[in-house]
Amino acid sequence: MSYKFTGQWVLITGASSGFGAAGAMAFGRAGARLLLGARREDRLSAAALEAKAAGAAEVGYHPLDVASTASVEAFASWVREFTPRVDVLVNNAGGALGLEPVVEGKDADWETMMQTNVLGVLRMTRAVLPLMLPHRAGTIINIGSIAGRTAYEGAAAYCAAKAGELQITRSLRLELCGTGLRVATIDPGMAETEFSLVRFKGDIERAKKVYEGVQALRSEDVAEAMVWVASRPPHVCIDEMIIKCTDQAAIHKVNRRAKA
Numbered sequence: 605m606s607y608k609f610t611g612q613w614v615l616i617t618g619a620s621s622g623f624g625a626a627g628a629m630a631f632g633r634a635g636a637r638l639l640l641g642a643r644r645e646d647r648l649s650a651a652a653l654e655a656k657a658a659g660a661a662e663v664g665y666h667p668l669d670v671a672s673t674a675s676v677e678a679f680a681s682w683v684r685e686f687t688p689r690v691d692v693l694v695n696n697a698g699g700a701l702g703l704e705p706v707v708e709g710k711d712a713d714w715e716t717m718m719q720t721n722v723l724g725v726l727r728m729t730r731a732v733l734p735l736m737l738p739h740r741a742g743t744i745i746n747i748g749s750i751a752g753r754t755a756y757e758g759a760a761a762y763c764a765a766k767a768g769e770l771q772i773t774r775s776l777r778l779e780l781c782g783t784g785l786r787v788a789t790i791d792p793g794m795a796e797t798e799f800s801l802v803r804f805k806g807d808i809e810r811a812k813k814v815y816e817g818v819q820a821l822r823s824e825d826v827a828e829a830m831v832w833v834a835s836r837p838p839h840v841c842i843d844e845m846i847i848k849c850t851d852q853a854a855i856h857k858v859n860r861r862a863k864a
């Protein structure tokens with residue numbers, strides 16, 4: 605792709621790995637100025653370096669925990685030191701924890717999923733909108749999931765969280781109608797990132813099994829979708845994009861190749 609984001613500020617949450625880090629690279633390659641947030645500073649700084657090497661005009665990073673209002677507000681103050689204007693906000697931070705049925709569910713896992721995927725998106729958007737509204741242009745991209753559209757076993761809280769995120773996207777689009785801002789959701793299917801490693805709390809073998817025999821989406825595929833959505837002409841809003849690997853026809857229908 606040869607899109608140009610010269611002079612534009614792109615803010616990405618959850619930029620320390622997976623889609624967020626790949627998004628930083630992709631917007632960086634397009635010459636954007638980047639503001640990156642996540643909790644792991646070492647990984648964030650590595651992603652920032654790579655994005656700079658890829659061509660980003662400027663890269664700033666700062667610790668961010670979207671589950672904490674104080675952290676989100678501190679992050680927004682840090683952003684204001686760089687720029688009075690954000691052109692693209694990518695609400696990507698989130699994920700799943702556990703795959704137990706509700707009868708065995710853990711409060712801590714449920715609370716974290718709601719805090720990051722739902723409340724985190726609300727908090728970040730509230731904090732960043734004052735840097736977008738005065739300019740009467742800009743793009744908010746929320747990273748949802750096909751889990752927000754179709755339920756699956758062991759994922760009641762994650763599916764509920766991503767369904768909640770989808771409705772936040774839709775409400776925001778209504779609230780912001782007439783402001784010049786557009787609101788999109790990109791809802792991926794299975795993608796090989798650290799998602800399953802986090803979900804299974806560091807169990808590498810269990811995480812690997814999720815993708816066994818499947819040519820899953822790569823982070824870069826979703827990053828390219830982000831760049832494409834944000835680079836449409838200002839009068840075009842990609843409301844909702846579902847992106848899955850060809851091997852995943854539906855949430856429960858996955859083609860797995862036998863080992864050679």
Ligand SMILES: NC(=O)c1ccc[n+]([C@@H]2O[C@H](COP(=O)([O-])OP(=O)(O)OC[C@H]3O[C@@H](n4cnc5c(N)ncnc54)[C@H](OP(=O)(O)O)[C@@H]3O)[C@@H](O)[C@H]2O)c1
Nearest residue numbers: 618620621622623643644669670697698699795797798799
């Ligand atoms: N991979 C998939 O199959 C898939 C499919 C559909 C949707 N998604 C969604 O895509 C998004 C990105 O996931 P991924 O697949 O790229 O997984 P990933 O590699 O685990 O990345 C998740 C990112 O979110 C950040 N994050 C998590 N909790 C955070 C918090 N409280 N505050 C700030 N940052 C936080 C992580 O950074 P730190 O740990 O450093 O904070 C990390 O950078 C998530 O919203 C996920 O639900 C993933």
